[in-house]
Amino acid sequence: MKNTFFVLVASAILLQLFSCKPAQKKVVEYFPDGTEIPAWFSDTAKINPDTLSIQAVITEFGAVGDGLTLNTEVIQQAIDRVAEQGGGVIIVPEGRFLTGALFFKPGTHLHVREGGTLLGSDDIANFPFGPSRMEGRSIDYFPAVVNAYGVDGFTITGKGTIDGNGLKYWEAFWQRRKENPQCTNLEVSRPRLVFIQNSNNVQLQDVSLHNSGFWTTHLYRCNQVKLLDLHIFSPAAPVKAPSTDAIDIDVCTDVLVNGCYMEVNDDAIALKGGKGPWADTDPTNGSNKNIIIQNCEFGFCHSAVTCGSEAIHNRNIILRNSTVNGPSRVLWLKNRPDTPQLYEYILVENVTGQAQRLLFAKPWRQFFDLQGRETPPMSMSDQVTFRNIDLTCNIFADIDVSEYDLLKNFTFENVTITAQNGELKKDLFDGLNLKNVVVNDQLID
Numbered sequence: 001m002k003n004t005f006f007v008l009v010a011s012a013i014l015l016q017l018f019s020c021k022p023a024q025k026k027v028v029e030y031f032p033d034g035t036e037i038p039a040w041f042s043d044t045a046k047i048n049p050d051t052l053s054i055q056a057v058i059t060e061f062g063a064v065g066d067g068l069t070l071n072t073e074v075i076q077q078a079i080d081r082v083a084e085q086g087g088g089v090i091i092v093p094e095g096r097f098l099t100g101a102l103f104f105k106p107g108t109h110l111h112v113r114e115g116g117t118l119l120g121s122d123d124i125a126n127f128p129f130g131p132s133r134m135e136g137r138s139i140d141y142f143p144a145v146v147n148a149y150g151v152d153g154f155t156i157t158g159k160g161t162i163d164g165n166g167l168k169y170w171e172a173f174w175q176r177r178k179e180n181p182q183c184t185n186l187e188v189s190r191p192r193l194v195f196i197q198n199s200n201n202v203q204l205q206d207v208s209l210h211n212s213g214f215w216t217t218h219l220y221r222c223n224q225v226k227l228l229d230l231h232i233f234s235p236a237a238p239v240k241a242p243s244t245d246a247i248d249i250d251v252c253t254d255v256l257v258n259g260c261y262m263e264v265n266d267d268a269i270a271l272k273g274g275k276g277p278w279a280d281t282d283p284t285n286g287s288n289k290n291i292i293i294q295n296c297e298f299g300f301c302h303s304a305v306t307c308g309s310e311a312i313h314n315r316n317i318i319l320r321n322s323t324v325n326g327p328s329r330v331l332w333l334k335n336r337p338d339t340p341q342l343y344e345y346i347l348v349e350n351v352t353g354q355a356q357r358l359l360f361a362k363p364w365r366q367f368f369d370l371q372g373r374e375t376p377p378m379s380m381s382d383q384v385t386f387r388n389i390d391l392t393c394n395i396f397a398d399i400d401v402s403e404y405d406l407l408k409n410f411t412f413e414n415v416t417i418t419a420q421n422g423e424l425k426k427d428l429f430d431g432l433n434l435k436n437v438v439v440n441d442q443l444i445d
Helices: 002-019 072-084 167-179
Strands: 054-057 066-070 088-092 095-099 102-104 108-112 116-120 130-134 137-141 146-149 155-157 161-163 194-197 200-205 208-210 217-220 223-228 231-233 247-250 253-258 261-263 267-272 288-294 303-307 313-325 331-335 341-363 379-399 405-421 429-439 442-444
Touching: 054 072, 072 088, 072 095, 072 102, 072 108, 088 116, 102 108, 108 116, 130 194, 247 288, 261 267, 267 288, 303 313, 303 341, 331 379, 341 405
Parallel strands: 054 088, 066 095, 088 108, 095 116, 102 146, 108 155, 116 161, 146 194, 155 200, 161 208, 194 217, 200 223, 208 231, 217 247, 223 253, 231 261, 247 267, 253 288, 267 303, 288 313, 303 331, 313 341, 331 341, 341 379, 379 405, 405 429
Antiparallel strands: 130 137, 429 442
């Protein structure tokens, strides 16, 4: 009897052991340079603003949502009051709330409810001139509609809209460009839509960011930033919205752009960090590292992802699992002959759709200025990979280099291109690896 009992117990134990499902193996991903991608990048959970302490609806402070009344002072009072009380969420309810520059404080957040619009003023007088960062330089300039300086944990949430109301700014720019075709972007005073500086653990989710007067979302010296399911738009017609980049990443580390739609009259995502012959010695400049752009859709734009033109070092940049429908370029390596630049470990993977070009790499000479330097500094793009691409385009690779540029260690793998011009100028690369590259139904090697 005892033997039977022990046999039954042993059988039960063995049955349980063999019926157990094998342990799930952890999926480990790596950046192009071989370092492990932290688990932080795989967490796309949304923030619930109801858990962020005080809820302050701006109408309770006297804000009027008629699209005409200027609400800057009362909204700023709400921000200041919430900050004084330890932090909380500034809520924009239904309506159109006109405002100038707003400055969020530590512990404060912004939530724009569905049907609500935070509407930027089209009068630059409502944006006080002061220390800022623009076009790769730390200068005095106009702030954005929404500003957060040194606000760790800052969030913008909600399914409403932040609208830059940019038409008058765009018209003023084109009038100035008509008067002087060589005018710079900064000659016409225009505000950005969102500017976040020196802030860590930031998350923007779900909101629509539309019609910015200048750059739409500018991140400077920020770490661990997530931009999730944003809808970013500015028009190319009937009035072009000049320099309305969707996302400018400027000296940042660990940035995730996931599930966003971007259609703007300039670059969708521009990686910046400094410009000028000695930009790499300026302590206000720096590198962008560990940037992942995934599950996004790109409409018309000058480029889906651009390195430059105000950039000195970009490393570990991934664009993956995305569709394009109208960009002039998928990847633009924008080399300034007057700036030392290193773009390295870049991966473009699982991208489908149509664009004018897959790759564009040429010297960018607009406003070229060596500032007394005798010879141009060197620029290099190194370890750039295109993998699993299926694209219809006008030009496969639009490339030119000078003696001061170097395209090194490029790989094209499982790339299918239908193009009017399918040429790949192999002699312009120092190291070119082709694996299953099909252009216009012809395998090239």
